[in-house]
Amino acid sequence: MENYIIEMLNITKEFPGIIANDNITLRLKKGEIHALLGENGAGKSTLMSVLFGLYQPEKGEIKKNGKVVKINNPNDANDLGIGMVHQHFKLIDIFTVLENIILGVEPNKLGFLQKKQAREKVLKLSKQYGLEVNPDALIEKISVGMQQRVEILKMLYRENDILIFDEPTAVLTPQEIDELMEIMREFAREGKSILFITHKLNEIMAVADRCTVLRKGKYIGDVAIKDTTKEELSRMMVGRDVNFKVHKKTMELGDVVLLVENITVSSKIHKNNAVKNVSFNVRAGEIVCLAGIDGNGQTELVAALTGLENISNGSIILGGKNITKANIRTRSMSGISHIPEDRHKYGLVLDYSLEKNLVLQRYWQPEFQTFGFIKTKAVRSYADRLIKQYDVRSGQGPITPVRSMSGGNQQKAILAREIDKEHELIIAVQPTRGLDVGAIEYIHKQLVSRRDAGKAVLLVSLELEEVMNLSDRILVMYEGEIVGELDAKATTVQELGLYMSGAKRGTTKENENAG
Amino acid sequence: MQDKTVSSSKAFDNLKKVGKSKGFSAFTAALLAILLGLIFGYLIMRIASPANSFLGFQMLLIGGFKRIGDVFYFATPILMTGLAVGFAFKMGLFNIGASGQYTMGMFFALYVGFMWKLPDSIHWIACILAGMVGGMLWGLIPGIFKAFLNVNEVITSIMFNYIGMYLVDMLIQGNAAMYISSKTRTAYLPASAQLPTLGIPHSSVNISIILSITLALILFIVLNKTTFGYELKATGFNKFASAYAGMNDKRNIILTMVIAGAMAGLGGAFAILAPSTIAGSSMTYEPVSVIAANGFNGIAVALLGNSNPIGIIFSAVFISHIQRGGTLASLYGYKPEIIDVVIAVIIYFSAFAMLMNSTVANLIKKRYSKKQSVKIPPADQKEGA
Numbered sequence: 005m006e007n008y009i010i011e012m013l014n015i016t017k018e019f020p021g022i023i024a025n026d027n028i029t030l031r032l033k034k035g036e037i038h039a040l041l042g043e044n045g046a047g048k049s050t051l052m053s054v055l056f057g058l059y060q061p062e063k064g065e066i067k068k069n070g071k072v073v074k075i076n077n078p079n080d081a082n083d084l085g086i087g088m089v090h091q092h093f094k095l096i097d098i099f100t101v102l103e104n105i106i107l108g109v110e111p112n113k114l115g116f117l118q119k120k121q122a123r124e125k126v127l128k129l130s131k132q133y134g135l136e137v138n139p140d141a142l143i144e145k146i147s148v149g150m151q152q153r154v155e156i157l158k159m160l161y162r163e164n165d166i167l168i169f170d171e172p173t174a175v176l177t178p179q180e181i182d183e184l185m186e187i188m189r190e191f192a193r194e195g196k197s198i199l200f201i202t203h204k205l206n207e208i209m210a211v212a213d214r215c216t217v218l219r220k221g222k223y224i225g226d227v228a229i230k231d232t233t234k235e236e237l238s239r240m241m242v243g244r245d246v247n248f249k250v251h252k253k254t255m256e257l258g259d260v261v262l263l264v265e266n267i268t269v270s271s272k273i274h275k276n277n278a279v280k281n282v283s284f285n286v287r288a289g290e291i292v293c294l295a296g297i298d299g300n301g302q303t304e305l306v307a308a309l310t311g312l313e314n315i316s317n318g319s320i321i322l323g324g325k326n327i328t329k330a331n332i333r334t335r336s337m338s339g340i341s342h343i344p345e346d347r348h349k350y351g352l353v354l355d356y357s358l359e360k361n362l363v364l365q366r367y368w369q370p371e372f373q374t375f376g377f378i379k380t381k382a383v384r385s386y387a388d389r390l391i392k393q394y395d396v397r398s399g400q401g402p403i404t405p406v407r408s409m410s411g412g413n414q415q416k417a418i419l420a421r422e423i424d425k426e427h428e429l430i431i432a433v434q435p436t437r438g439l440d441v442g443a444i445e446y447i448h449k450q451l452v453s454r455r456d457a458g459k460a461v462l463l464v465s466l467e468l469e470e471v472m473n474l475s476d477r478i479l480v481m482y483e484g485e486i487v488g489e490l491d492a493k494a495t496t497v498q499e500l501g502l503y504m505s506g507a508k509r510g511t512t513k514e515n516e517n518a519g
Numbered sequence: 520m521q522d523k524t525v526s527s528s529k530a531f532d533n534l535k536k537v538g539k540s541k542g543f544s545a546f547t548a549a550l551l552a553i554l555l556g557l558i559f560g561y562l563i564m565r566i567a568s569p570a571n572s573f574l575g576f577q578m579l580l581i582g583g584f585k586r587i588g589d590v591f592y593f594a595t596p597i598l599m600t601g602l603a604v605g606f607a608f609k610m611g612l613f614n615i616g617a618s619g620q621y622t623m624g625m626f627f628a629l630y631v632g633f634m635w636k637l638p639d640s641i642h643w644i645a646c647i648l649a650g651m652v653g654g655m656l657w658g659l660i661p662g663i664f665k666a667f668l669n670v671n672e673v674i675t676s677i678m679f680n681y682i683g684m685y686l687v688d689m690l691i692q693g694n695a696a697m698y699i700s701s702k703t704r705t706a707y708l709p710a711s712a713q714l715p716t717l718g719i720p721h722s723s724v725n726i727s728i729i730l731s732i733t734l735a736l737i738l739f740i741v742l743n744k745t746t747f748g749y750e751l752k753a754t755g756f757n758k759f760a761s762a763y764a765g766m767n768d769k770r771n772i773i774l775t776m777v778i779a780g781a782m783a784g785l786g787g788a789f790a791i792l793a794p795s796t797i798a799g800s801s802m803t804y805e806p807v808s809v810i811a812a813n814g815f816n817g818i819a820v821a822l823l824g825n826s827n828p829i830g831i832i833f834s835a836v837f838i839s840h841i842q843r844g845g846t847l848a849s850l851y852g853y854k855p856e857i858i859d860v861v862i863a864v865i866i867y868f869s870a871f872a873m874l875m876n877s878t879v880a881n882l883i884k885k886r887y888s889k890k891q892s893v894k895i896p897p898a899d900q901k902e903g904a
Contacts, residue, residue, distance in 0.1 A: 312762065333765030342763070350763040355756040360749070364764045368746055376745045 008070070009034040009197050010055070010086075010166055015064035017050055024050040025061070028223045030216050032166070037188055037198045039208040039229075041241055042218035043440040044411070048201050051218070052168055055199075056088050057081045087159030088168040093151050095143045101154050102126060102139035105161050122161075129160045133187060148297070149180040156187070167191060168199045173207060177297060178468065178501030185211045203241070205234045206469075217241055242441045250448050250473045253456055258288025259323075261339075261429050261460035262309070267318030269304045277316070278304035280484040286429065291451065291461040293475035293492070295468070297504050301484035302464045303345060306433050309462075310342045311335045312350075323428055336365060339428035343418055343435050345464070351418045352406050359387035359402035362421050394420035395446075412443030419450055430454055433464040448474060468497050482506045549823055549834070552868040559868075560861030564848075567857055575851040579858065582844030588722025590839045592793065596621070598731045598835035599786025600817025603654075605826035606738055607672075607779040610771065611755040616661055616676025617783040618814025619683035620654040624784025625791045625804065625811075626687040627653030629705060632712035632792065633697045642711040647730075647788050654784015655777045657683055662776030666769040672776070680810050688806035698806070708801040713794040721796055727789035732832055734782065739828040751775060786813065819862075838862065 010032040017025040025047045032038050042048045053059045055066065057075040065072050068084055075081050081088075095104050102119065105126055111118040123139055130137055135153045143151060152172060159167055169188070173181045188198055188211055200212060208215055209229060217224040217240040224240050239245055263285045271278035279301045286292045294302050307313035309320060311332035319328045327335050336342070344350035352361050363372055363383050372382050387402040396416045398404035406414060415435065422430065432451060436444040451474065455461050465471050471478060472492065480488040480503035488503040502508040560579075565572040583590045600617040607614035628650035637645055661675035691698050691705060699706050714725040742748040750771055754761040761768060790813065795801050820838060824830030845858025 310763075311765075331765065332762065336765050344763060349757070349759045351760065353753045353757045353760045356753065360753075364753070364760070367749055373746050376747060378744060378746055378749060380744075 007034055008032060009068065011067040011070075012051070012055060013065050013067065015051065015054055015061045015066075017047075017054055017059055017061045023221050025054065026221045026223075027064075028218065028221075029226075030223075031226070032197050032199060033214075034197055035192055035195045036213040037192050037200055037211055039212035039215040040199060040201045040218070041203065041205075041208060041215050041237060043203060043241060044438055046218040046241075047221040048218060049170065052088065052170060052199070052201060055081065056086065056168070082162055082164070084166070085164045086166045086168065087162055087164030089152065089155040089159065089170060089172055091170040091172075091174065093155055095151055095154060097144040098142060100140050100142055101137050101146070101157075104143060104154055105139075105158050107158075109162060126157060126161060129157055133160070133190060135160075135187065148175045149177070152176070152184070165196045166199070167196055168201070170201045171203075172200075173202065173204065174466075175298065177505045178497050179505060179507075181207070204469075205237055208237065209234055219243060238441065250452055252452055252476075255289040255456065255458075255476075257290055258458055258460075260285045260287050261323055262286040262462065263321040264309070265319045265321070267305075267308060267315045267320065269301075269308045269313060269315050271304065276484070278484055279308065279315075281318070282481075282484075282486050283318075284479055284486060284489075286460040286462050288428070288460050289455060289458050290476040291455050291463055291474050292477045292479060293471045294462065294464045294479050294481055295471045295500060295504060296466075296481035298466055300481045302433070302481055304484075305481070306342075306345070306431055306464060309431060310340060336425075339426065341422035341425055341427035341430045343415075343422050343430065343432040345433035345437075347411075347414055347418055352414060354405070354407040356406060357402065358391070358396070358398055358404045358406055358409070358417060359383050361406050361417060362387045362390050362402075365421060365425050390417075390420040390424055394423075394450075396420060412439045415439060415443065415447065419447060423450060423454065427459060429460045429462065431462045431464070434466060435463070436465075436467070436470060444470075468500060471500070472497060480504055549825065549830070552823070553837070556861070556864045556868040559864045563860055563864070564853065564857060567854075568852055571851040571853075575848045575853050578848045578851065579841065579844040579861070582847035583840035585847065586722070586843045588717070588719035588724040590836065590843050591728045592722055592724040593842060594835045594839035595728045595731050595793075596786040596790040596813045597816045597820050597838060598728075598735065598832060599789060600783050600814050601820030601824060601831040601835050602731075602735055602738060602817075602828060603658075603779040603783035603786070604817045605821035605824060605828065605831050606742075606782065607775055608821060608826045609742060609755050610751045610775045611758065612665070612772065612775060612779075613673050614658070614661075614676060614776065614779045614783075615673050615818065616657065616679045616814075617779070617786075617817045618811045619676065619680035620657040620780040620783035621787040621790075621811050621814045621817075622680075622683045622687050623657040623787065624650035624654035625787030626690065627784070628712075628788035628792055629691070629697060629708070629804065632708045633694075633706070637711070639711040642709070643714055643792060646712050646792055647714075647727075647785065650784050650788025650792075651781045652784070654780040654782065654787065656780070657784070658776040658778070658780020659773065662773040662780075665776070666772040680814070684808065684810050688808060691804065691806050703807070704803040704805045707795075707799070707803070708792070710801075712792060713801055714789070714792045716794045723793045723796055723802075725789075725793050727793065730785075731789065734785070735828040735832050738778075738782075742828065747771075747774070783814065783817065786817070787811070 008031045012028065012030040015025050015028045016023065028047065028051055030040070030051065040048050040051070050059065054061050055075070057077045057080050060076070066075060067073065073084060075084065096107070099107070102123055106122045111122050126139055129135070135157055137150060137153050137157065143154065152175070172184060176184065185207070188200070191198055202208060212229050214226065214228050215237065216226045217237065219241060265283050266281050267279060268277050268281055269279035282305060294305070296302055304313060308315045311330065315328070319326060321327070322335070322338050322340065325338060327338055330338070348354060353364065360383070363386065366372060367378060372379055372386070384402055390396065391402065394416055397413050398409050406417065409417070419435070430451070435447050435451065439447070451461055451463065463474060475492045478490040478492050478495065478500065479486050480490065480500065482504065483506065487506065487509045490500065490503070561572065561576050564576055568575070600621055603617040603620060604614050628646040631646045631649040635645065657679055661672050661679060664670040664675045665672045692700070697705050714727050716723070716725050742752065750761065750766045753764070754766060754768055754771055758768065791802050791804060793802050816838065820831055820835045823838070824834035841862055842858065845855065845861065848858060849855060
């Protein structure tokens with residue numbers, strides 16, 4: 005019998021209408037990095053919430069060092085030495101780093117804070133693990149990577165020795181990811197045990213010792229990383245073979261479809277401009293990707309291109325036509341199809357049926373209305389065609405409320421609508437966010453097929469793998485500027501990371517010898 | 520989501536289907552609200568006067584049937600203000616200004632009734648149209664503020680309730696042809712300005728109830744069959760998606776508020792132009808600086824009718840029915856205020872209607888899915904490993 009520090013045995017957790025965890029077993033050894041792999045909705049977060057005391061399981065038990073324990077709330081978990089870095093950080097923006105670290109366990113004398121000893125402890129920990137932070141900086145002023153360090157220090161300050169990381173790399177640059185991996189290894193060497201939740205196979209292969217795979221709420225297996233491969237893990241996660249490579253044929257570049265010159269967009273959040281004097285073009289038959297860490301002006305740039313936001317300077321030319329001042333509908337009719345970043349907020353009217361959503365960009369065209377009356381039959385047969393052609397699955401076909409559909413099928417519906425509409429340019433913003441591998445594969449294929457059909461594609465993505473796989477040309481945005489233009493074939497993830505973090509600027513040719 | 524629960528029982532399937540149908544759930548919600556409201560209403564009557572509570576409550580429930588003409592007569596204005604609130608609500612606008620629009624509509628109708636000399640056959644029609652214009656005007660202004668300056672329509676339309684009411688009172692008091700200062704009310708309207716009666720004895724019920732129901736049906740068609748209704752509801756559900764789809768939200772906001780105002784204005788006109796049961800008289804207005812209650816009742820009517828024009832027809836008739844029954848219940852010594860309390864309770868519960876509906880649905884779902892999930896065999900742990 006091996007020495008397990010935490011055992012979650014036969015955990016079953018139900019929610020009305022769904023069994024989120026169905027008889028799941030997870031065993032964590034002391035001093036190991038254990039990955040928890042699964043697609044969205046596989047039950048990873050539920051399982052961790054059970055361990056952290058946020059949910060009570062219907063069945064099963066949790067053991068620490070072989071003894072059954074009852075975890076009723078996060079305080080119990082903390083007492084057992086379990087700490088968690090949540091995917092969305094639980095920090096108070098207007099407090100300092102130090103204040104956030106001691107939050108909930110403030111050292112005090114008769115109710116007066118004793119910050120001095122806390123500061124010493126934090127500085128000692130930060131030195132010991134190379135987690136450099138300024139204890140007096142405000143959270144809102146520091147970078148996301150820095151915020152994550154604060155979360156890690158929070159666990160260390162509480163002397164947790166079982167550390168849960170929930171999708172910790174989603175917000176980091178490749179360099180920051182490497183640093184995090186090193187820190188995790190350091191923790192493991194010290195005898196701390198780490199649970200690492202992710203759906204990124206490369207990271208698991210790089211850092212984990214063992215991996216537990218979940219699929220649709222069920223336990224699939226527990227494997228040692230040294231005995232497995234990326235392909236096998238993905239097969240366990242998805243239940244079938246997955247094709248990672250996207251096949252693209254070589255294309256002759258066509259005319260310039262979108263020409264953006266010196267545009268500037270002011271920010272709604274801060275006083276600076278969100279997009280600063282940006283120029284670029286997208287040509288027919290290519291996929292141009294706007295890469296960058298979230299919040300570097302990509303959202304605002306797309307809003308400016310599609311007309312959702314006004315620009316304060318510059319010009320936008322689509323197929324030779326100046327659309328700088330045109331409204332959203334004119335732009336849409338001139339050939340822009342837009343797959344929005346937030347499909348629930350912008351892409352769909354969730355309370356409308358599927359068929360009504362499929363005509364959202366076209367309901368006013370003569371094909372679908374006469375004298376202001378909607379042609380119900382025309383809408384229905386159009387919807388039927390799109391549903392069939394793009395394999396949009398739903399409970400009741402065209403009359404299904406979109407709210408009840410799965411994320412992947414909602415995205416397929418948007419994709420169908422935007423691709424079927426007349427277009428010269430597709431702007432796809434994080435089109436695969438939150439989707440499972442199967443849906444991602446499908447959406448990638450469709451975008452490539454648009455490119456192969458001689459359309460222009462502007463892809464905005466935060467996923468490096470997606471950027472590298474799909475694009476012909478990569479533009480990197482950093483703090484509202486385009487800091488690099490790279491040839492997708494000639495660059496590496498590492499180089500891309502340097503641009504994304506602002507450490508490097510210029511085009512591939514200029515920096516031939518660097519990176 | 521549901522693919523994990525093996526749906527074996529047929530009853531559950533049926534329940535699920537019924538629970539999913541939107542119209543049904545809105546209907547049950549309204550019925551539940553009414554039922555609970557009635558129970559509480561009865562308890563209040565019981566506390567107020569235990570001896571007569573049963574007979575009084577019986578009268579409250581069925582008294583309306585004895586005055587069927589009056590039920591429809593009093594339903595007309597609140598049906599119109601209900602439409603004014605409900606229609607705007609479909610776009611996500613809370614038109615609390617139905618009272619002001621109602622008052623303006625009434626004033627415009629009165630003005631044309633007194634001051635314009637027109638042939639008998641078209642005089643009342645002109646009065647109705649004038650009322651509509653008055654209401655439109657009072658809907659247009661908050662609409663413009665909302666569309667172009669993003670001023671919250673709740674604030675502007677509340678202010679416009681007061682502005683409209685004081686303005687109308689002032690204008691009426693300053694007009695010798697319209698106002699009899701010794702009686703502190705308006706003079707009797709000429710017969711040509713009054714609406715054709717439906718001929719039910721001892722009742723003022725008139726053609727306007729038919730017009731109102733027709734308008735409700737038209738609004739229903741507009742909402743469900745036209746591109747304008749499509750845009751309007753899309754904006755109400757999700758204004759970001761409607762902007763993304765390039766809908767002209769400024770135009771739609773103004774148009775919606777104008778239509779809502781027109782409905783409330785017509786309500787005011789219908790109320791004041793109704794024929795009197797006493798020959799030679801007419802309905803009158805007393806400028807006493809009170810905001811028209813019919814406007815606020817419209818909010819209740821719209822809520823109970825789930826903002827659906829068809830639902831609003833029924834909820835207006837129902838509230839009117841209870842009100843008539845309440846008047847008759849006073850024969851058993853109940854004060855009209857008690858009836859107001861009962862109606863208030865019903866409205867109060869209708870605000871909870873949606874909540875109760877979803878709770879009940881969840882309860883049913885939970886019970887059944889729990890029973891079924893037990894039957895699911897344990898997962899095969901070796902799968903894929």
